[in-house]
Amino acid sequence: MLSSYSLRLPKVVFAGEHATEKIAGIVGELGATQAVLFTDAGLRKIGIADAACAALEQTGCKVSIIDDIPAEPTYAAVQHAVDELKRLGADVIVGVGGGSVMDTAKLASVAATDAYSVHDLLADPSQVSKQLPTIMVPTTAGTGAEATPNAIVAVPEEELKVGIVSDALISDYVILDADMIKNLPRPIAASTGIDALCHAIECYTSTKANPFSDTFALEAFDLIVNNIECACDDPEAMDAKRAMQVASFYAGIAITSSGTTAVHALSYPLGGKYHVAHGVSNAILLMPVMHFNEPVIRGRLAAAYDRAITGDATTDEQKSAAVIERMDQIVRHLDIPKKLDELGIHDVPVDELAKAGMKVTRLLSNNMREVTYEDAKAIYQQVM
Known part of the structure; x- marks a missing residue:
């Protein structure tokens, strides 16, 4: 067992019934006016992201949605989402989904800059810095991506998945709402x-x-x-x-x-x-x-x-x-x-x-x- 150790946590965690409604207060506290919500098309189609969208719109915040995130995304797919985020403009990121969605949203929060690309982070994650605050809303009970400093991307040329690890990837806010996983297949x-x-x-x-x-x-x-x-x-x-x-x-x-x-x-x-x-x-x-x-x-x-x-x-x-x-x-x-x-x-x-x-x-x-x-x-x- 280690003789010295540390623990890193999200800033605030909201849990319990209707916890997703807390997004409105978070956005108001941040003074955000433009939000980008990351999810996947399947979740959006069945309405899983609706509660988060409603909470964001309740504040008058402009909401843009990126929902073309594939399962087990490559670093190129994540970079595509990052580029779309930069085009849309945002002052807060909300991730509603499983590990792939949350990892993409987390990487977007540090890669929304011209200083480095997602590919650059594969070799040197130490250069990252948080660019935008994040709110993570997991829709599975498994990956734990809402809590970790890790983001996993596929590297096709190596036929391998690689973890990008940095404290900057830890979510700022986490919402644990069991309604989000009730109908999970x-x-x-x-x-x-x-x-x-x-x-x-x-x-x-x-x-x-x-x-x-x-x-x-x-x-x-x-x-x-x-x-x-x-x-x-x-x-x-x-x-x-x-x-x-x-x-x-x-x-x-x-x-x-x-x-x-x-x-x-x-x-x-x-x-x-x-x-x-x-x-x-x-x-x-x-x-x-x-x-x-x-x-x-x-x-x-x-x-x-x-x-x-x-x-x-x-x-x-x-x-x-x-x-x-x-x-x-x-x-x-x-x-x-x-x-x-x-x-x-x-x-x-x-x-x-x-x-x-x-x-x-x-x-x-x-x-x-x-x-x-x-x-x-x-x-x-x-x-x-």
Whole structure:
């Protein structure tokens, strides 16, 4: 565990019923007159962004909408959105959506300048500075992007996803409104919920784990394992959905203080090369990585068992095994594929995946057990 550590948070978080209405007060406090709302066309079509638009218009603020943000955007797609933002002009950015939308909105808030491009930030994120204040309204309970200093973009020429990380990317304001996730389709609720589960358990078992991150990671893990199935299965289970929304946020906070590990590191090539949804790629790799890490994280998994799981396990070995089995049970219950061939992906070049995965040193360095190239190959081989 680290001997020194820090915690970085959004300035203000509003949560609870009709929390989206708080946007009006935020905009008034900022004195903003021109807002750009980032969302995606699907969410806009079904009216998910309407409440945020209404709150903005209530203040007399001029509202422009950018809704052509693709899932798992490339850095070029993000740059396109940034260029559109600069053309429209704005003094506040509102992101209403999942991780792709929020990451794009966060990057727009720092890249709305001629000093550097999104591509420039891939090589050197230290040059960023916040250009516009941000309000993030997540519409999934999973990515935690509303809390993190990270923005993930695809780099097609490397067949990889890359995280741009800077404190400047942390949202200024966050709105957690369970109405925004009430009608989330089960497959999306499941995959994003598993992403949050991975955030929680990876941050708790990271080399950078510390008392701050542990507080949020353990609470997130507890909330997720005891609510995710109900939240995904029952559209009316609002208490479970609220719990998942808070858990996703907590797991995102844990990332700011700790960091994810080999699950996320090895999932990036699957997203970059095969465009596997981020939560699904994490779910596929969760069991192989947990079993690989188990000998060195057993005590931490046992503590997670004591916090979140009811059972008759008594030894650390039994408790550790029970935690891994519970996570596997959740993935199975949510009908998430566990093998690439279930996604129609065959004849996978394991060597290439391993080489790409080993490039994600930012996250592999957090893994408590060293992952070698041969280890990475063996892990990928298990998910063929």
